[in-house]
Amino acid sequence: NTLGKTITCRAAIAWAKNSPLLIEEVQVEPPKSGEVRIKMISSGICGSDDHVLKGELVVNFPLIPGHEGAGIVESVGDGVCSVKPGDKVLILIIPQCRECDACLHPKGNFCDKQDVLPCSGVMLDGTSRFSCRGQKIYHSFRTSSFTEYTVVPEIATVKIDDAAPMDKVCLISCGFPTGYGAAVNSAKVTPGSTCVVFGLGGVGSAIVMGCKASGACRIIGVDINEEKFPRARALGVTDCLNPNKLEKPVQEVVMEMTGVGVDFAFEAIGLIDTMVAAWNSCNNSYGVCLIAGLAPSDAQLSLEAPKILSGKTLKGVCLGDYKTRDCIPQIVTDYLQNKINIDPLVTYQLPFNQLHEALELFHSGKAIRCVLLF
Ligand code: APR
Ligand code: ZN
Known part of the structure; x- marks a missing residue:
């Protein structure tokens, strides 16, 4: 029995x-x-973890990375009532405290208690629950998942259906809703529309699925790694572009292909250049550009100011605009009822001790998502 005791793992x-x-x-x-x-029980490897490891986000080291995780509650602290030991849960990079301004607003989802912008690496009381050889180890996004046991705030976890397949549903903790929700919930992609998706990794692939489910008739996929193209086509991408192999800037090619620019452009990479390219791929009058990528901590975005007048929309979107504890369990249920299918995103599964092979699959672009199993 580990109740009330420190666990070594x-x-x-x-x-x-x-x-x-x-x-x-x-x-x-x-x-x-x-x-x-x-x-x-399982964890995905997400682009945001990569940003942390490369130092593109200002974070405190040493830390335990990972945030896209599924597990089973081992124990709860005082006052916790929304989950209990034995419950299947997902952990949430964006918590839902239900008390802050964003949580109380009908549309807001960027809860004040998040630890992404900025990253403190500590729990809400300012301390860490992890140590190694006596040294304090920081949390990542208050959700560290590359560990056999983690501690998160109650507001950053939610109970899911007992029937959920735990070796896959970790993707519903972040990557899948981040992308799918950007298309169906935030952009509200319309039937017959034309879309462009920059980045065909885990998030971009889920955006493609959302565009397709919303009835988009043309979906242009942009990636510098052509290994992503066959899977992207299978998910609904109609045209694939590799910016490194084009004679002109990709936004000019998208403009030529569509004549008038796209209805909806999505950025799922986290780079300034591709954010600008997504913006410039949109129709000048009614185009909507959604930024789902997380840019480096000090990055500034610069756009041609006069063109903002023409009517197009620039919008950021975090975790698909979902209020996480309210909405994420339903996405798991929708998956169990075959209303959505995350299986095409789970391209590899490896045991936790093969973490380095999993990271290699991520970096080479061979995997959409490689799920770590504990
Ligand atoms: N142009 C086009 N595609 C690019 C470029 C570029 N300059 N640089 C990288 N890519 C592609 C990669 O080849 C990869 O397919 O972008 C994709 C990124 O996908 P992942 O690494 O799987 O990352 P993902 O988990 O999808 O996250 C993407 O969304 O939530 C944010 O923080 C996250 O910024 C990250 C982004
Ligand atoms: Zn909140």
């Missing part, structure tokens, strides 16, 4: 930026008031 630690992850023995303290300790 394996976790991946990034000791510094750009240094290889090391699987270490760590101590995971019991959950404090308002916190939940979770036995991880």
Whole structure:
């Protein structure tokens, strides 16, 4: 029985930026008031984790990365009532406190208690639950998932259906709703519309699925890695473009292909250049550009100011604009009822101790998502 005790288990630690992850023995303290300790079952590797490891986001090291996770509640701290030991749960990079301005607003979902912008790496009380050889280890986005056990705030986890296949549903913790929701919930892609999706990784592929489900008739996919194209076509992309192989800037090619620009443009990479290209691919009058990629901490976006007058819309979208604890469990249920299908995104599954092979699959672009199994 581990109740109330510190658990020693394996976790991946990034000791510094750009240094290889090391699987270490760590101590995971019991959950404090308002916190939940979770036995991880599966975790995806998401673009945001890569931004952290490369130092593109300002974070505190050493840390345990990962945030796209599914697990089973091991124990709960005082006052926790929305989950109990034994529950299947997802962890949430964007929590839902139901008290802050964003949570109380009908549309807002960027809860004040998130730890992405900026990243403190500590729990809501300012301390960490992880240590290794006596040294404090930081959390990542208050959700670290590359660990056999994690501790998260109650507001950053949600119970899901008991029948959920735990080796896959981790993708519904972040990548799938981030992309799918950007298309169906935030942009509200219309039937017969033309879309362009920059980046055909996990998030971009889920955007493609959302565009397709919404009845888009043309979906242009943009990626510098052509290994992504066959899978993207299978999901609904009608035209694939590799910007490195074009004679002109990609936005000019999109303009020529469509004549008037696209109805909806999505950026799912996290680079300034592709954000500008997405914006310039939109129809000048009614085009909508959605940014789902997370840009580096110090990046500034510069656009031609006069063109903003012509009527097009620029919008950021985080986790598909879903209020996470309210909406994520329903996405799991929709998956169980075959209303959506995340299976095409789970291209590899590997045991946690093959983390480095999984990262290699991610970096080479061979995987859309490689799920780690604990
Ligand atoms: N132009 C076009 N495509 C690019 C470029 C570029 N300059 N650079 C990278 N890509 C492609 C990669 O080849 C990859 O297919 O972008 C894709 C990114 O996908 P993933 O690495 O799987 O990342 P993902 O998890 O989809 O996240 C994408 O969304 O939520 C954010 O923080 C996340 O910024 C990240 C973005
Ligand atoms: Zn909130």
